[in-house]
Amino acid sequence: MSQPVLGAPLDRVEGPGKVTGRIAYTADNDIPGMVHAVVVESTIANGRIAAIDESAARSAPGVIAIMTPRNAPRVDARKVDANDSLLFLLQGDAVEFDRQPVAVAIAETFEQATYAARLVRVRYDVRPPTTALASGERFLPDQIFGKPAQHKRGMPEDAFARAAVTLKQTYRTPTEHHNPMETHATIAQWTGDRLTIYDATQWVFGVQHRLAATFGIDPKAIRVVAPFVGGAFGCKGQTWSHVPLAAMAARLAGRPVKLVVTRPQMFGWVGHRPQTEQVVGLGAARDGTLAAVTHDVLSETSMSDEFVEPSVVFSRDLYAVPNYAMSDTLSRLNISKPTYQRGPGESTGSFAMESAMDELSYALGIDPLELRLRNYSANDPDSGKPYSSKRLRECYAAAAAQFGWSARNPKVRSTSRGRMLVGSGMATASRATHRSPCTVRMRMNADGNVLVQCGTIEQGTGTPTVYPQLAAEILEIPPERVRFEFGNTDLPAAPIAAGSQTSGSVGSAVVVAARRMRELLVSHDGKPPADGFEVELEDSPPPEEAEHATQAFGAHFAEVEVDPDLGTVRVTRFVGAFDGGRILNAKTARSQMLGGIVWGISMALFEDTRYDARSGRIMNANLSEYLVPTNADIPDVEVILIAGDDPFANPAGAKGIGEVGICGSAAAVANAVYHATGIRIRDLPITPDKLIR
Amino acid sequence: MKPAPFDYYCPRSLDEALALLAQYGDEAKVLAGGQSLVPAMNMRLARPGVIVDVNRLPEAAVIERCDGSLRVGMLARQADLERMPVALDAVPLLAQALPHVGHWQTRNRGTVCGSLAHADPSAELPLAIVVLDGAIEARSSARGTRWIAAGQFFESYFQTALQNDEIVVGASFPARREGWGYAFEEFAGRHGDFAIVAVACAVALEPNGVASEVRLGLGGVADKPHLAPLTAYCGRVLSQRDLPEIANAAVADIEPPSDLRGSARYRRALATNLAQRALTRALASARTACDGLAQ
Numbered sequence: 001m002s003q004p005v006l007g008a009p010l011d012r013v014e015g016p017g018k019v020t021g022r023i024a025y026t027a028d029n030d031i032p033g034m035v036h037a038v039v040v041e042s043t044i045a046n047g048r049i050a051a052i053d054e055s056a057a058r059s060a061p062g063v064i065a066i067m068t069p070r071n072a073p074r075v076d077a078r079k080v081d082a083n084d085s086l087l088f089l090l091q092g093d094a095v096e097f098d099r100q101p102v103a104v105a106i107a108e109t110f111e112q113a114t115y116a117a118r119l120v121r122v123r124y125d126v127r128p129p130t131t132a133l134a135s136g137e138r139f140l141p142d143q144i145f146g147k148p149a150q151h152k153r154g155m156p157e158d159a160f161a162r163a164a165v166t167l168k169q170t171y172r173t174p175t176e177h178h179n180p181m182e183t184h185a186t187i188a189q190w191t192g193d194r195l196t197i198y199d200a201t202q203w204v205f206g207v208q209h210r211l212a213a214t215f216g217i218d219p220k221a222i223r224v225v226a227p228f229v230g231g232a233f234g235c236k237g238q239t240w241s242h243v244p245l246a247a248m249a250a251r252l253a254g255r256p257v258k259l260v261v262t263r264p265q266m267f268g269w270v271g272h273r274p275q276t277e278q279v280v281g282l283g284a285a286r287d288g289t290l291a292a293v294t295h296d297v298l299s300e301t302s303m304s305d306e307f308v309e310p311s312v313v314f315s316r317d318l319y320a321v322p323n324y325a326m327s328d329t330l331s332r333l334n335i336s337k338p339t340y341q342r343g344p345g346e347s348t349g350s351f352a353m354e355s356a357m358d359e360l361s362y363a364l365g366i367d368p369l370e371l372r373l374r375n376y377s378a379n380d381p382d383s384g385k386p387y388s389s390k391r392l393r394e395c396y397a398a399a400a401a402q403f404g405w406s407a408r409n410p411k412v413r414s415t416s417r418g419r420m421l422v423g424s425g426m427a428t429a430s431r432a433t434h435r436s437p438c439t440v441r442m443r444m445n446a447d448g449n450v451l452v453q454c455g456t457i458e459q460g461t462g463t464p465t466v467y468p469q470l471a472a473e474i475l476e477i478p479p480e481r482v483r484f485e486f487g488n489t490d491l492p493a494a495p496i497a498a499g500s501q502t503s504g505s506v507g508s509a510v511v512v513a514a515r516r517m518r519e520l521l522v523s524h525d526g527k528p529p530a531d532g533f534e535v536e537l538e539d540s541p542p543p544e545e546a547e548h549a550t551q552a553f554g555a556h557f558a559e560v561e562v563d564p565d566l567g568t569v570r571v572t573r574f575v576g577a578f579d580g581g582r583i584l585n586a587k588t589a590r591s592q593m594l595g596g597i598v599w600g601i602s603m604a605l606f607e608d609t610r611y612d613a614r615s616g617r618i619m620n621a622n623l624s625e626y627l628v629p630t631n632a633d634i635p636d637v638e639v640i641l642i643a644g645d646d647p648f649a650n651p652a653g654a655k656g657i658g659e660v661g662i663c664g665s666a667a668a669v670a671n672a673v674y675h676a677t678g679i680r681i682r683d684l685p686i687t688p689d690k691l692i693r
Numbered sequence: 694m695k696p697a698p699f700d701y702y703c704p705r706s707l708d709e710a711l712a713l714l715a716q717y718g719d720e721a722k723v724l725a726g727g728q729s730l731v732p733a734m735n736m737r738l739a740r741p742g743v744i745v746d747v748n749r750l751p752e753a754a755v756i757e758r759c760d761g762s763l764r765v766g767m768l769a770r771q772a773d774l775e776r777m778p779v780a781l782d783a784v785p786l787l788a789q790a791l792p793h794v795g796h797w798q799t800r801n802r803g804t805v806c807g808s809l810a811h812a813d814p815s816a817e818l819p820l821a822i823v824v825l826d827g828a829i830e831a832r833s834s835a836r837g838t839r840w841i842a843a844g845q846f847f848e849s850y851f852q853t854a855l856q857n858d859e860i861v862v863g864a865s866f867p868a869r870r871e872g873w874g875y876a877f878e879e880f881a882g883r884h885g886d887f888a889i890v891a892v893a894c895a896v897a898l899e900p901n902g903v904a905s906e907v908r909l910g911l912g913g914v915a916d917k918p919h920l921a922p923l924t925a926y927c928g929r930v931l932s933q934r935d936l937p938e939i940a941n942a943a944v945a946d947i948e949p950p951s952d953l954r955g956s957a958r959y960r961r962a963l964a965t966n967l968a969q970r971a972l973t974r975a976l977a978s979a980r981t982a983c984d985g986l987a988q
Contacts, residue, residue: 566963567959568880619953625953632884688880689955689956
């Protein structure tokens with residue numbers, strides 16, 4: 001082969017189908033006899049349903065049933081484990097948050113169901129809601145992903161007290177909603193006691209097990225299909241209330257039911273990034289060497305669940321700091337349950353920590369990049385383990401050179417372009433990557449064509465392109481001869497497509513299976529027998545893999561122009577360089593980084609879910625007032641991939657790259673705004689009014 | 694996003710349209726470009742029982758210059774005006790304001806008169822016509838035609854001096870006069886969004902450099918276009934040094950609202966900065982106009 005297959009920037013195999021509309025997402029499917037369900041949401045954030053009058057809705061055209069707490073099938077809404085959520089399945093009359101499901105209208109057409117949903121009259125006993133972070137009941141959660149809510153290394157208090165220079169500041173990040181292009185959607189069909197579900201999900205097996213618990217049936221009686229997922233970013237990781245509601249509606253109607261979540265409902269019960277208030281303390285010597293770091297985080301959770309935004313992970317695992325302390329406190333509010341959103345923890349934590357590092361650099365008169373290099377850690381500072389690989393130095397150097405960082409005037413408010421103030425800023429990116437057990441089945445037919453089967457999903461990341469590429473490299477065949485089948489529970493079990501673990505998990509299982517198939521091929525003189533070969537195996541991380549810390553790294557450099565009269569910020573240039581281990585496909589990898597950077601810019605300047613303090617209702621539950629960037633807001637973004645093998649991470653040699661791009665990118669923009677204006681904004685987003693004093 | 698049920702009428706003559714309005718009163722809404730009304734209906738912020746679609750009226754899309762004014766007929770689209778150099782040359786403030794009105798696509802449908810009748814307090818065209826001291830022509834079947842001065846037309850949020858049975862059949866924008874300069878400034882979160890603050894300014898200079906008129910209006914700071922009381926600065930020679938003071942005077946008595954798009958404090962700061970920009974440009978263009986006269 002003339003060109004290496006692995007890492008080649010192959011086009012996505014499903015790309016033409018997606019851009020021409022030939023590919024069916026969940027809501028594009030129709031089942032004979034299918035009817036439509038529309039959720040009625042609460043219009044209060046705290047209280048009880050006093051009465052529901054569904055008479056007008058029931059007699060509206062095409063209506064089959066109105067499902068309310070009175071007639072909803074009895075199911076088990078409780079969570080199945082600590083990371084799961086209580087669901088809102090019309091089993092009681094309590095209302096805990098704005099837009100909680102309180103009824104479901106079922107009708108022949110979507111329009112009729114929508115109309116009927118509007119006719120359902122709900123009367124409430126209203127209690128005052130609590131949506132301000134400062135006002136909620138505070139508590140330390142039992143655990144954060146298996147670790148304690150408070151943690152220390154060294155003697156942080158002493159070191160902080162003795163440090164030549166100290167800095168302590170509070171940083172805030174707002175509630176942010178995921179808003180993937182595809183809203184959530186579910187189709188449910190009962191055949192006797194067997195249930196078929198089409199769902200927009202990051203984990204078909206998760207949906208299967210959650211529904212089995214909800215309905216008290218065998219998981220094997222439930223088949224879950226996720227044809228293609230139109231973006232998820234974490235909000236499709238959990239099974240939310242509308243999934244069982246669709247199945248309950250199907251039972252009530254006696255017909256298959258399609259339930260599509262509307263855009264305003266995307267601000268309802270399907271998760272969001274929680275708001276945080278983070279106090280970061282840095283103690284350093286005059287030369288910038290960090291002696292102590294403290295990071296105390298207050299984040300919101302709902303009335304019934306504990307979700308911790310693990311912002312502390314970023315400060316804990318990055319710089320060479322001997323003395324460190326962290327704490328995670330939760331505040332209970334009348335909100336829906338927060339959840340993972342791209343780069344959970346590191347995205348918010350990096351804004352606080354990398355802003356604080358920037359503040360320290362100006363306080364000491366040390367170049368921000370130089371300050372990071374002086375605190376470079378060869379090992380994971382918390383566990384002391386060596387990294388499986390770390391090319392962060394190379395990332396800093398490549399991005400700084402491409403950006404022209406050394407030509408910058410370090411003085412704040414020193415540079416202008418016409419009447420615009422110009423500034424530049426940088427930040428480090430870092431994100432832990434994981435690997436979970438994964439099973440794949442690989443078949444080579446007599447003609448040498450290969451089918452790889454795995455129950456992972458495709459959410460826009462390149463699954464059906466990248467894994468055939470990986471198998472083809474090992475089998476030494478062209479990638480077009482390998483087909484990847486994914487997206488349903490009939491296939492071998494895969495872990496959730498989240499937490500930057502799919503390359504490490506599915507990729508490693510594909511590598512191990514392909515290597516075994518190659519051995520089989522060699523033992524058959526390179527020719528498969530008439531009935532072909534089949535390999536099925538479960539790949540799990542071996543114990544020795546835990547001897548290394550596995551993290552993806554990167555460096556962000558941003559340039560902004562600020563209008564001093566209006567306070568508007570425009571990002572004019574952005575360069576990011578990333579260490580993601582072995583790159584499986586340069587094009588899909590670059591897209592992941594681009595997407596992360598764009599979202600980081602969006603976090604810095606736009607995204608902000610706002611609650612009305614009086615009613616507890618979300619004021620901007622739409623894409624007109626919840627701002628996301630358009631092409632006009634995004635400059636030319638340059639992505640540099642510092643590629644290289646990572647023999648200790650996993651057999652694929654790839655560190656997860658889905659999230660590292662958003663980690664640190666908001667801080668780089670905020671730091672550039674400070675350099676341009678001399679104004680330090682510690683609460684996101686940086687809206688124009690904050691820059692006009 | 695579907696509107697509540699309504700009855701739809703598509704009259705073929707103005708008399709027929711006026712008869713419908715007389716019959717249905719406040720139940721009826723006139724549909725022209727529909728760029729504000731239809732979204733409001735889809736979001737059920739508006740639930741008119743009767744829609745009177747005036748798009749098929751034969752006479753109504755005229756744009757013409759007469760007696761020192763530009764007359765814009767009820768169905769003239771914003772884009773019609775934007776694509777007519779003679780009209781833009783006649784009313785330079787409109788030329789500057791129109792690109793801020795919604796988007797290119799919405800301007801293809803949206804009408805000038807519809808925007809005036811809608812009376813959004815942050816909209817550009819109401820602000821422009823107030824600063825230019827133009828007038829609106831209203832007609833009803835019972836009382837015929839009357840002209841309403843722009844300063845009296847806008848009453849509050851989406852409220853005008855129009856009666857239920859009246860329709861805006863045209864608007865008159867005073868054309869450019871000797872020695873005048875004009876400027877329009879606006880800031881919105883995204884281009885095409887409603888203005889957080891908009892400023893329209895018209896300054897007239899005598900040949901000797903004395904300012905005979907200083908008109909400055911603010912949008913987005915009150916329940917209707919706000920015309921700043923700046924007569925104190927007339928009859929003086931104005932220099933760049935005077936402009937911060939004038940800008941401060943222009944915003945002195947505003948009480949801007951706070952909402953999702955911006956706090957009152959931010960709106961006030963924006964209004965001051967934009968007023969200063971607008972005054973600077975209007976004065977410069979008035980000077981150029983005077984120099985042109987002198988030669």
